Amino acid sequence: MTTATTPTPALFDIPRAYEHAPELPFVVLAGARGLGRSTALRELCAAFRGRSPVAWVDGEESRFDGPPPGRPPTSWSPAYEAVTVVAEQLAEPLGAAGRITFPRLACGLLAVAAGGWGDRGLSRICAEAERVLLLSDTGGWLAGRWVGRAVARLVSSLSDQGPVVEATVEAALEAFSEGMSSSHRRLRRGAVWYRDHPYAAGNPKLGLVLLSRHFHAGGDARTHAEHHLVRALLADLDDAYAGVTGVVPRQQRAGRPVVLLDNVQEAAVRRLMESVLRARADGRRDQVAFFAGLRGQGHPALRNATRRTLAEATRGADWAPGGTPSSHALLVALPPLSPDDTRHALEGECPGAAIPPLLPCAVHRLTGGNPLGTALLAASAGRNLPRGLTTPAELLLAEDGGRRAYESVLERLLPDEDHLDELAVLSLAHDHESAVVLAESQLPVGFGESGVRALSGRLAAEGHAPSPDHFVGDPFLRALLLLRLRHGTAARPGRRPDHPVWWNAHRTLAAHYGSARPLHRAHHELALGNPDFAVAHLHDTYRSTAPRDWLTSLTFITSAPHHTPDDTRIPTALDAAGPDPDLRLRVRRVLHAARRTTDPFSPPAPEDADRLRRDLASLLPEAAL
Numbered sequence: 001m002t003t004a005t006t007p008t009p010a011l012f013d014i015p016r017a018y019e020h021a022p023e024l025p026f027v028v029l030a031g032a033r034g035l036g037r038s039t040a041l042r043e044l045c046a047a048f049r050g051r052s053p054v055a056w057v058d059g060e061e062s063r064f065d066g067p068p069p070g071r072p073p074t075s076w077s078p079a080y081e082a083v084t085v086v087a088e089q090l091a092e093p094l095g096a097a098g099r100i101t102f103p104r105l106a107c108g109l110l111a112v113a114a115g116g117w118g119d120r121g122l123s124r125i126c127a128e129a130e131r132v133l134l135l136s137d138t139g140g141w142l143a144g145r146w147v148g149r150a151v152a153r154l155v156s157s158l159s160d161q162g163p164v165v166e167a168t169v170e171a172a173l174e175a176f177s178e179g180m181s182s183s184h185r186r187l188r189r190g191a192v193w194y195r196d197h198p199y200a201a202g203n204p205k206l207g208l209v210l211l212s213r214h215f216h217a218g219g220d221a222r223t224h225a226e227h228h229l230v231r232a233l234l235a236d237l238d239d240a241y242a243g244v245t246g247v248v249p250r251q252q253r254a255g256r257p258v259v260l261l262d263n264v265q266e267a268a269v270r271r272l273m274e275s276v277l278r279a280r281a282d283g284r285r286d287q288v289a290f291f292a293g294l295r296g297q298g299h300p301a302l303r304n305a306t307r308r309t310l311a312e313a314t315r316g317a318d319w320a321p322g323g324t325p326s327s328h329a330l331l332v333a334l335p336p337l338s339p340d341d342t343r344h345a346l347e348g349e350c351p352g353a354a355i356p357p358l359l360p361c362a363v364h365r366l367t368g369g370n371p372l373g374t375a376l377l378a379a380s381a382g383r384n385l386p387r388g389l390t391t392p393a394e395l396l397l398a399e400d401g402g403r404r405a406y407e408s409v410l411e412r413l414l415p416d417e418d419h420l421d422e423l424a425v426l427s428l429a430h431d432h433e434s435a436v437v438l439a440e441s442q443l444p445v446g447f448g449e450s451g452v453r454a455l456s457g458r459l460a461a462e463g464h465a466p467s468p469d470h471f472v473g474d475p476f477l478r479a480l481l482l483l484r485l486r487h488g489t490a491a492r493p494g495r496r497p498d499h500p501v502w503w504n505a506h507r508t509l510a511a512h513y514g515s516a517r518p519l520h521r522a523h524h525e526l527a528l529g530n531p532d533f534a535v536a537h538l539h540d541t542y543r544s545t546a547p548r549d550w551l552t553s554l555t556f557i558t559s560a561p562h563h564t565p566d567d568t569r570i571p572t573a574l575d576a577a578g579p580d581p582d583l584r585l586r587v588r589r590v591l592h593a594a595r596r597t598t599d600p601f602s603p604p605a606p607e608d609a610d611r612l613r614r615d616l617a618s619l620l621p622e623a624a625l
Helices: 037-048 078-090 103-114 122-136 143-157 165-177 182-196 204-217 219-240 267-281 310-314 339-349 359-367 371-387 392-397 405-413 420-426 432-442 448-461 475-489 500-513 518-527 532-541 547-558 583-596 606-617
Strands: 026-031 054-058 258-262 289-295 306-309 329-333
Touching (some): 103 165, 103 182, 103 204, 258 267, 267 289, 310 329, 392 405, 392 475, 405 475, 420 432, 420 475, 475 500, 500 518
Parallel strands (some): 026 329
């Protein structure tokens, strides 16, 4: 991916060669909430601002929720609004080249809007028309005057027979295209583009009438019309950059136009993305560098996109589109922060403070490098290290403004979620079946399987797909939900202090798995503070199981949630050094040593890791590990 470059800002507006590949990929940054997609797009926006025309659109903005007051829904859609917003931002003046104008797009938007003007609402018609027509104007002070006169003429010429789309569109085009100003001339040239609209038979007015009719019909016909509006936008941009190749003698524009679309899983910007990809698949070249943010790791609209890591993408790994629209996209997974990044984040929030040596490693282990979680934990450290709070658990349980830090993190990772208490209980589940068992036994009557499916869909929409053996796949999110289960749901006023929800949920799952799935039962028995079943299972399978599989079972069992951070109730007996002839006792020591190292909220001491190594070594005589 290349863009026009400028050695110094002073030389920015000097015309220069414009190098680029035959086609740029439509770059989509993918990841769950909190991994920095929006931050990366904002950084790109800041980097290009002032150097290239830039547009930023977030699909979650409220402006895309519905049409403005008074506007008929048949003449508006989220994609209509998105393409308008993109054009308005790209039209902002930049350097000596002046404003980019969008006459083709303006004619198309005008035709769609005019189909909803049958109510003769002059003030609304004037506002809608002026917004659209200014896209075709260079920004002169006369723009508002000619728009007002044209609108008045339009209203006086509308038929009294009601909102007939064809008559309204034709009256609008006549009112807005007649005149001698440069704006009128641009609109006439823009309208000519629609003579190539399917079934227009070379007639521009018919092409625009068909565009409006298709849009108002809704469904697939509207999607078809939206594709044409996006192609009009790209054609106008291509014309604005024609001077780059010397076709039109005008001031060369420096840098490609850059369009940044956040949350392309939302309808408004997803439709825009799909239209661009379809246009490129049809062989239409454009000058635009598109960057998008997608919540999650994939989307049906991107099923054939090439996948790259961020490192591969930044190294310029080979990329070539295929024969489908989605193959013209490049899906880039954002990586987690590194341990060094985590340490730097803590140091940045705690200037001059003595950071406990184990804290950066513990924070990175807990968050898995999640940038949002790391940033919020670092901010809590900045507030609370001087108070003597030094572990991730203490930092997450610390209050700021009456709210515990972990609640703020959960609110950012799962905004607008009304069922966090229910999800906290389900975070103990391993799959859909066990989640339903928990829902039916621990959650309010009526929640049941439908509630489980709804929450599963909610997690997937946020980019948190389930993982093997866990209903809540993301370890950091799961750890936060378990913290809520320990200190939120169960510790509220009026509830018993012994956390009945926690105990009952684990007992329910231990009974559910029984003897059919002893590994999972051992996991939940250990969470309840009962290690005997786990010891027996590991002892009985030690000689009959491959070493790697046995160690995997050990890891799964000891990953059972700790009832409280720094839990000291779990027995840690048999600390005597040296080998023991009884295999069962050696297995028990290994279990407890591994258990001491698994609490994600508390950093393991170096002596715990040494102890685990010694206890594992004590098993070597029993098998060829």
